[in-house]
Amino acid sequence: xxxxxxxxxxxxxxxxxxxxxxxxxxxxxxxxxxxxxxxxxxxxxxxxxxxxxxxxxxxxxxxxxxxxxxxxxxxxxxxxxxxxxxxxxxxxxxxxxxxxxxxxxxxxxxxxxxxxxxxxxxxxxxxxxxxxxxxxxxxxxxxxxxxxxxxxxxxxxxxxxxxxxxxxxxxxxxxxxxxxxxxxxxxxxxxxxxxxxxxxxxxxxxxxxxxxxxxxxxxxxxxxxxxxxxxxxxxxxxxxxxxxxxxxxxxxxxxxxxxxxxxx
Amino acid sequence: xxxxxxxxxxxxxxxxxxxxxxxxxxxxxxxxxxxxxxxxxxxxxxxxxxxxxxxxxxxxxxxxxxxxxxxxxxxxxxxxxxxxxxxxxxxxxxxxxxxxxxxxxxxxxxxxxxxxxxxxxxxxxxxxxxxxxxxxxxxxxxxxxxxxxxxxxxxxxxxxxxxxxxxxxxxxxxxxxxxxxxxxxxxxxxxxxxxxxxxxxxxxxxxxxxxxxxxxxxxxxxxxxxxxxxxxxxxxxxxxxxxxxxxxxxxxxxxxxxxx
Numbered sequence: 132x133x134x135x136x137x138x139x140x141x142x143x144x145x146x147x148x149x150x151x152x153x154x155x156x157x158x159x160x161x162x163x164x165x166x167x168x169x170x171x172x173x174x175x176x177x178x179x180x181x182x183x184x185x186x187x188x189x190x191x192x193x194x195x196x197x198x199x200x201x202x203x204x205x206x207x208x209x210x211x212x213x214x215x216x217x218x219x220x221x222x223x224x225x226x227x228x229x230x231x232x233x234x235x236x237x238x239x240x241x242x243x244x245x246x247x248x249x250x251x252x253x254x255x256x257x258x259x260x261x262x263x264x265x266x267x268x269x270x271x272x273x274x275x276x277x278x279x280x281x282x283x284x285x286x287x288x289x290x291x292x293x294x295x296x297x298x299x300x301x302x303x304x305x306x307x308x309x310x311x312x313x314x315x316x317x318x319x320x321x322x323x324x325x326x327x328x329x330x331x332x333x334x335x336x337x338x339x340x341x342x343x344x345x346x347x348x349x350x351x352x353x354x355x356x357x358x359x360x361x362x363x364x365x366x367x368x369x370x371x372x373x374x375x376x377x378x379x380x381x382x383x384x385x386x387x388x389x390x391x392x393x394x395x
Numbered sequence: 396x397x398x399x400x401x402x403x404x405x406x407x408x409x410x411x412x413x414x415x416x417x418x419x420x421x422x423x424x425x426x427x428x429x430x431x432x433x434x435x436x437x438x439x440x441x442x443x444x445x446x447x448x449x450x451x452x453x454x455x456x457x458x459x460x461x462x463x464x465x466x467x468x469x470x471x472x473x474x475x476x477x478x479x480x481x482x483x484x485x486x487x488x489x490x491x492x493x494x495x496x497x498x499x500x501x502x503x504x505x506x507x508x509x510x511x512x513x514x515x516x517x518x519x520x521x522x523x524x525x526x527x528x529x530x531x532x533x534x535x536x537x538x539x540x541x542x543x544x545x546x547x548x549x550x551x552x553x554x555x556x557x558x559x560x561x562x563x564x565x566x567x568x569x570x571x572x573x574x575x576x577x578x579x580x581x582x583x584x585x586x587x588x589x590x591x592x593x594x595x596x597x598x599x600x601x602x603x604x605x606x607x608x609x610x611x612x613x614x615x616x617x618x619x620x621x622x623x624x625x626x627x628x629x630x631x632x633x634x635x636x637x638x639x640x641x642x643x644x645x646x647x648x649x650x651x652x653x654x655x
Contacts, residue, residue, distance in 0.1 A: 182655065200476060201475060202475075203476075216402075216467055219405075227402050228474065231398055231399075231476055232474055
């Protein structure tokens with residue numbers, strides 16, 4: 132479904148993606164993990180065509196995505212920051228996105244799930260951060276796209292909304308979707324993810340199931356397993372993409388770390 | 396593109412700043428009519444305000460809109476839409492709302508004071524078209540600068556500087572050169588230099604239309620000879636169109652290659 136080969140991207144002197152290879156061909160939930168600045172968001176934005184790679188190729192259903200736009204019909208994307216035109220109301224925004232996409236949508240169902248009915252006529256500028264994130268989620272889940280990309284979906288959500296979100300993700304998984312999630316909340320990953328894709332310094336250092344990662348690192352706790360991965364203590368040799376022998380000497384950048392699960 | 400334009404417009408048409416801007420022109424025009432009932436005089440007084448203010452406000456508005464809608468632009472970029480459609484749609488949305496504000500703010504009092512039955516219809520149309528052209532030009536320049544600069548303050552300063560250059564510095568340099576090279580025939584230089592600055596060009600068009608070029612003495616005669624002809628008007632229109640087209644082309648090009 133998504134095939135990435137030798138992807139390179141640098142912002143000025145900062146090499147963000149460094150010969151990254153990734154192939155996602157089966158449906159399921161893929162958690163993209165990595166410390167801050169490891170290239171998660173850049174990778175996602177490359178898939179969406181928002182960031183144009185310096186070299187390498189991204190194939191979506193076998194077709195290169197560079198300067199294409201039609202393929203985005205088959206992707207739903209939840210951006211990290213939910214900010215909208217202040218003067219539009221929620222229903223106008225929904226109407227606008229529907230108008231732009233021209234695809235069948237089922238927003239009423241999602242609106243009910245997140246209990247957004249009272250806000251439907253409110254102006255977006257007056258909504259709280261959490262409510263805006265819910266609107267953001269409605270925009271993402273109202274389409275029946277084969278690929279769903281969520282960048283930090285849990286930000287600002289209350290526990291009720293979080294449960295609704297998890298149910299939604301589970302339901303979409305059952306429908307055979309490919310779901311890519313970036314998050315720093317490890318409990319979320321443990322609960323949902325079929326596979327972990329671990330990024331460090333612009334490469335994929337591990338791709339496999341949560342259990343495979345745990346047993347590889349000899350830890351029961353995913354957070355600790357990730358921490359050991361960051362320290363370079365348990366590098367899996369089979370799943371490394373772009374391994375070049377320097378894997379054991381991971382640079383110190385990993386220190387920026389993963390936030391713990393405090394806001395769940 | 397038209398969808399994005401439509402929504403940008405409907406967003407801006409509810410921004411209070413658009414109304415403040417429109418109200419300003421309404422109040423100013425009405426006040427001028429209070430002072431004088433002569434439409435031609437009001438047009439001249441307005442000219443000086445419109446030529447300086449409309450490009451500045453259009454530039455500031457375009458910059459602010461671009462920065463304010465950045466996250467939303469990112470959301471649109473992830474939708475199945477062409478990049479150029481997004482940015483050109485936003486640009487034309489801002490430019491059109493500025494033009495509508497100007498047209499409403501000036502037009503309503505003029506209509507009320509009997510524009511249609513006066514001899515000044517075409518003079519007023521020239522003023523309005525010049526104001527609209529300047530709004531289009533400077534919002535395009537500002538949009539282009541905003542797209543090219545990551546740093547908001549830097550982009551903002553650069554935009555103000557561009558406006559300042561054309562509104563003030565250009566004339567200063569122009570006069571300085573005229574004084575320095577006083578001994579040489581400068582007709583064509585003066586003409587060329589004025590045509591290259593969209594603000595001066597608009598001012599000249601209005602003054603010529605009002606037939607008060609005599610106020611401009613010697614150079615007025617030169618301009619009258621040039622702009623009085625169909626070819627002259629053609630060149631002037633072409634220059635204004637080029638001033639609009641070149642930054643729009645820049646917006647298009649940047650939109651295709653930029654990372655978000």
